[in-house]
Each structure stands twice: as structure tokens, then as C-alpha cells.
Amino acid sequence: MIPLFILVAGVSIFEISIMVKKKQKKEIIVFIFFALITLVFGLCYFLNPSKKSIIYWIMNILGLIY
Amino acid sequence: MLSDSKKISIRQAGFLFITYIFTTSINLIPIYTSIKAKQGAWLAPIGVIGVFILLSFIWQGFYKQYTNSSLMEIYTDITGRFVGKVLIILHLFWMFLLTSLYLRILIHRLVESIYANVNMDIFAIPFLIVIVYTLRFGLVPLARFNEIVFPLLALVFYMLVALILPNIKIKFLTPVTYRSIIPIFQGGVGILGVFAYFTLLFIVGDKINNKEKIVKTTLQISIFLVLSLTAIISVAIGVFSYKVAQRVHLPFLIAVKQISLFNTLEKIESAVLPFWLLSDFVLICFFMICTLSLLQYLFNLSSTQPFINIYGILLFILSNLVANNFFEIQYFFEDFMIYVNIFFGFILPTLILIIGKIRKKV
Numbered sequence: 170m171i172p173l174f175i176l177v178a179g180v181s182i183f184e185i186s187i188m189v190k191k192k193q194k195k196e197i198i199v200f201i202f203f204a205l206i207t208l209v210f211g212l213c214y215f216l217n218p219s220k221k222s223i224i225y226w227i228m229n230i231l232g233l234i235y
Numbered sequence: 236m237l238s239d240s241k242k243i244s245i246r247q248a249g250f251l252f253i254t255y256i257f258t259t260s261i262n263l264i265p266i267y268t269s270i271k272a273k274q275g276a277w278l279a280p281i282g283v284i285g286v287f288i289l290l291s292f293i294w295q296g297f298y299k300q301y302t303n304s305s306l307m308e309i310y311t312d313i314t315g316r317f318v319g320k321v322l323i324i325l326h327l328f329w330m331f332l333l334t335s336l337y338l339r340i341l342i343h344r345l346v347e348s349i350y351a352n353v354n355m356d357i358f359a360i361p362f363l364i365v366i367v368y369t370l371r372f373g374l375v376p377l378a379r380f381n382e383i384v385f386p387l388l389a390l391v392f393y394m395l396v397a398l399i400l401p402n403i404k405i406k407f408l409t410p411v412t413y414r415s416i417i418p419i420f421q422g423g424v425g426i427l428g429v430f431a432y433f434t435l436l437f438i439v440g441d442k443i444n445n446k447e448k449i450v451k452t453t454l455q456i457s458i459f460l461v462l463s464l465t466a467i468i469s470v471a472i473g474v475f476s477y478k479v480a481q482r483v484h485l486p487f488l489i490a491v492k493q494i495s496l497f498n499t500l501e502k503i504e505s506a507v508l509p510f511w512l513l514s515d516f517v518l519i520c521f522f523m524i525c526t527l528s529l530l531q532y533l534f535n536l537s538s539t540q541p542f543i544n545i546y547g548i549l550l551f552i553l554s555n556l557v558a559n560n561f562f563e564i565q566y567f568f569e570d571f572m573i574y575v576n577i578f579f580g581f582i583l584p585t586l587i588l589i590i591g592k593i594r595k596k597v
Contacts, residue, residue, distance in 0.1 A: 176548060184541040193541075199534050200541055207549040214552050222559045223332070224567045233570045 170215040177204055177211070243378040245445045248436045249456045250385045251378055253463075255518035257388060259429045260464055261487050261511065262340055263568045265471035269480040270569070272422030275415035276472055276480075277408055280464035283423035284457050286581070287430040291453030293584050294437060298446040300597050306437040307532040313591040320533065322583070326438070327529045329579060334522040335553035336564065336572075338362075341515040342554070343561050348488050349505055359551055366520055367547040370527075371540065374442050377520050384513045389459075391510045396466045398494045398503075403473035426464060428573030431580020438525040484561050523550070 181204050188197045213220070228234065243251075268276035301309045306326075311319030341362070342355045350358075369377065411419075433453075436443065471486035474493055480486040491504045523546060527539035536542075558564045591597030 173548075173552075177545070180544045180548065184544065188541055193537060195534065196536055196538070196541060199530070199536065200545065203542060203545050203549070207545055207552065210549065210552045210556060214555050219559075222563060223553070223557045224336075224563045225559070228567065228571065231571065233566075 170211070173211045173215065174208070177207055180204075241375060242442045242444045243375055245443055245448050245452045247378040247382065248443050249452045251381050251517065251521055252433055252436055253456055253459060254381050254385050254388060254514050255521050256429050256432055256460075257392075257514040258337060258340065258511070258518050259432075260467055262344065262485060263565065264425055264429060264464065265468050265480055265486045266483075266565060267425035267569055267573075268422035268468050269472050269477040269486075270422075271425065272415065272418040273477045274408055274472065275411040275419045276422050276477060277465050277469040278411060278415070278419050279422035279468065280426055280461045282419045283427050283430070284461050286427055287433065287460075288450075288453055288457055290430070290433055290581055290584070291450045293588050294434075295447075295449045296588055296597060297437075297584075297591070298440070298449065300591075302446065303441055305439065305441040305528065305532065306434070307529065308441070309437075310587055313587050313594065313596050323529055323533050326579065327526065327533060329575060330435075330522060330526040330529060331553065332557065333572075334519060334526060335550055335557045336567075337515065337518055337522065338550060338554040339557050340561075340564060341512070341519070343564070344485060344488070344511075345508070347484060347561065349508060355555075356551075359554060362516070362519075363547045363551055366516065366523065367543055369516075369520055370523055370543045374439055374521075374524055377517065377524070381517050384517060388510055388514055389463075391507055392463065393466075395491055395494070395503075395507060396470060398496060399470050399474065399490055402490070402493050403469060404476075405473075407473050407476040408469060424577070425569075425573055427581065428568075428576040430460075431576040434580040434584055435522070435525050438528050484565075 181200070184200060185197055188200065265276070268279045272279050297309050301312070304312075307319070307323050310322050313319075314322065338359065342358050345358050346353055346355055369380075440446070467487055470490045471480045474490040475483070475486065483489055488504060491507065492502070494503055495501050523543075527542060527546065530536065530542065531539045558567070588597060
């Protein structure tokens with residue numbers, strides 16, 4: 170999980186610094202949102218890698234039990 | 236329409252389409268069609284090709300009016316800002332899911348076919364690094380790269396079919412009677428679910444030239460598609476019978492493993508797998524470009540370049556979360572994915588065209 174945090178932080182610092190130079194405020198907000206989603210999904214995966222899959226949840230919610 | 240060097244031609248777009256549906260055609264279609272159409276499964280592509288050609292007429296209809304627009308611009312203009320944005324969000328979610336699913340399928344195929352008991356991340360990480368690097372250059376280099384990949388893929392594929400021909404038993408492909416007509420069309424639904432990816436090309440429709448030739452190009456590629464899909468299904472059910480094909484993973488790959496030329500040329504699946512990886516590479520690159528284009532339109536972004544790396548990381552995590560095994564993927568494809576694909580690929584464009592006609596926008 171730590172490598173994921175380092176990777177996301179590294180990529181974020183790199184990309185945001187470029188966007189700051191170009192004054193792309195909207196892009197920075199969307200990027201931070203994207204990075205947070207990545208971290209949340211990363212946490213879900215690394216805390217319990219053998220948990221139920223996205224497909225399982227979709228099929229379960231729709232009542233398409235297999 | 237004047238050509239633009241920063242755009243791809245409709246011919247290149249057609250080649251991209253053939254390459255990126257190759258993975259689904261090889262992995263999932265033979266199983267689905269053999270379940271639904273049994274020994275008549277090999278006729279399923281012929282049964283539904285008309286619907287695919289009809290789809291090209293629909294898109295040709297859009298582009299008579301919207302000569303230089305993307306799918307998102309067309310949908311938003313016809314349905315209004317709110318409905319258009321909702322449709323784009325739905326497309327965006329679906330593209331996220333599809334891209335991660337295809338990455339998972341690719342890695343499953345490698346692990347199941349050749350590299351058994353190997354950690355999947357070993358394949359996923361280098362593959363994504365190459366994809367993320369390639370995406371920096373955009374759609375045009377990908378389309379040009381595909382012009383090299385596509386002939387190679389076709390050559391290897393038809394070479395394999397020629398080598399498998401002696402193993403195909405006619406008794407597994409017959410009898411086909413009038414009672415097979417309905418099952419053949421039921422099997423064709425799965426193929427329609429794959430042909431529906433044709434609509435994805437128009438997510439980057441503003442980057443495609445010569446759109447007045449959509450129907451002509453579709454007619455040309457549909458001949459190739461019918462022949463190739465018939466060959467894929469015939470090989471899968473002709474070598475083992477439909478009863479075996481519907482129960483195994485990757486029936487085409489297992490059929491390829493049967494190739495033996497004079498008892499000297501064997502185990503050629505490891506040699507052909509790299510060519511199939513190229514198809515997966517094109518698929519994931521193109522789907523990522525589509526997702527980023529949707530994102531760009533939705534948030535009115537000036538560029539998608541900053542999002543490529545973080546999307547690569549997200550895709551890696553999603554590919555690990557999306558499915559636990561190939562059974563899940565197969566059930567998902569059969570019971571849900573096909574119908575959603577048909578909705579986004581066929582039904583939605585048809586509805587939008589009808590609305591456009593009523594509102595006199597098309």
C-alpha cells in the first residue's frame with residue numbers, strides 16, 4: 170500500500186506542478202478528484218485483495234446471481 | 236471533407252475497430268455462440284451482419300449534419316445539455332469498467348494459457364507502462380501502428396485457421412436445419428454485443444476524416460468480419476464439438492494447441508500469443524483514449540495529457556478489483572455486458588437519430 174501512496178503522490182506532484190505553471194485550475198481540481206478515487210480503490214484492494222469483485226456487486230445488485 | 240494530418244481516416248478507424256474486437260471475438264464469442272446456437276453457431280455472424288451495416292447508415296445519417304463532431308457533441312446537441320451530460324457520464328462509467336475488464340481478460344489469458352501460477356501483476360505493470368507511454372502521442376500514432384499490427388494479426392490468424400483445418404470435423408458443424416434459425420439469431424446477439432463497439436469509434440469522431448465514407452468502409456470490413464468470426468467459431472466448435480467449446484475457457488486457443496504439422500511443428504500457441512497481445516494493446520490504448528475524451532468533454536478540459544499517468548494507476552487497481560476469475564467474466568459477458576453494449580452501441584444511437592429527426596436536427 171505504501172508504494173501506491175508514493176506513486177500517486179509522485180505522479181500528482183509532477184502533474185499538478187505542470188498544471189500550476191499553465192494555470193489550469195479546473196484540470197487541477199479534476200486531477201485531485203481522480204487521484205483521491207485512485208487512492209480509495211487502492212485502499213479497498215490492498216486492505217483485502219480477495220474481497221468480492223466489482224462484477225459480483227453489479228450482478229448482485231441487478232439480481233443476476235450466478 | 237478536407238483531410239487533416241492530426242486526424243485518422245475512416246479506413247484507419249475501421250482497421251482499429253477490427254483489431255480491438257479481436258480479443259472479445261477470440262475469448263468470449265465462441266463460448267457464447269456455442270451455448271446459444273450449438274452446432275449452428277458458425278452461422279451466427281452471417282445472421283447479424285445486416286444489423287451492423289444498418290448501424291453504419293445511422294452514423295452516416297448523423298455525420299451528414301454534424302460533419303466534424305464527436306459522439307458527445309452530437310448527443311448533447313440533439314438531446315439537450317442535461318440529458319447529454321447524463322449519457323456521457325453513463326458512457327464514462329461503462330468505459331472505465333470495460334477497459335479494466337479487458338486488461339483483466341488479457342492477463343487471465345496469459346496466465347491460463349502459458350504462464351500458469353505466475354503473479355498477474357508481473358504482466359499488468361509493464362503492459363500499462365508501455366500503454367501510458369504510447370498514449371502521450373495520441374490517436375494518430377496508434378492508428379498508424381495498427382496499420383502494421385492489423386495485417387500481421389490477420390496473416391497469423393488465417394495461417395492458424397489453415398493449419399487447424401485438418402482437425403475440423405464436419406459432423407460437429409452439422410446438422411443445421413430450419414430449427415436452427417432461432418438459436419442462430421440468439422447466438423448472433425453475442426456478436427452484436429461486440430459489433431456495438433463500432434459506436435465507440437465516434438467518441439473520437441471529431442478526429443476522424445472522410446466520414447462520408449462510413450457505409451462504404453463498413454461494407455468492406457463487414458466481409459472480413461463475417462469471414463473471420465465464422466472461422467473463429469468454426470474452429471472452436473469444429474475441433475471439439477459445441478458441447479466441449481461451451482465448457483472450456485479460450486476454446487480457440489485450445490484448438491490452436493492441437494496443431495501438429497508432420498509431428499514436428501507443435502506448441503505454436505506461445506509463438507502466436509504475442510500477436511494477440513498486440514490486439515489487446517490496441518484495444519486498451521483505444522478504450523483509454525475514449526475514456527479520456529469523454530472526461531475531457533464532460534469537464535471541458537483543455538488537455539487530457541495530465542490524466543494519463545493517474546488513469547494508468549487507477550486502471551491497474553480496477554483490473555484487480557473488477558473480477559476474481561474467468562467464470563465471473565464469462566457470466567458477466569453473457570448476462571449483462573452484451574445487452575449494455577447493444578444499448579450503448581445500437582439502441583442509443585438509433586433513439587438519438589429518431590429524436591434528432593423529430594427535432595429536425597439531423
